Amino acid sequence: MLDANVCQSFHGMEHNMFFLFGMRSKAKGIAQVESVCTKCNRATMHAVVETKKFFTLFFIPVIPLGGNHFAKCGVCGLMKKCSPELKDQVQSRVMAAKA
Numbered sequence: 001m002l003d004a005n006v007c008q009s010f011h012g013m014e015h016n017m018f019f020l021f022g023m024r025s026k027a028k029g030i031a032q033v034e035s036v037c038t039k040c041n042r043a044t045m046h047a048v049v050e051t052k053k054f055f056t057l058f059f060i061p062v063i064p065l066g067g068n069h070f071a072k073c074g075v076c077g078l079m080k081k082c083s084p085e086l087k088d089q090v091q092s093r094v095m096a097a098k099a
Ligand SMILES: [Zn+2]
Pocket: 037, 038, 039, 040, 041, 044, 073, 074, 075, 076, 077, 078
């Protein structure tokens, strides 16, 4: 009888196995571009920030979940998601800087 009880408690522990997972995002500034700010109503310099999301397991990024580009107005600080055109512009500029 005692043996059966011990066995059961072991099984219980297995089901409570401890996994630590979560999400992490990284952001880095990649370029400065001139773009029309919707708040300033004129062309201003924008800092373009690239963010990347990862699924993490035990604090290690394991699965990339895609990313986004944001542009921050250098005058008023307004953050907005990059339009596809602006993203292209930034990416070609980053490529050119690497070449
Ligand atoms: Zn602005």
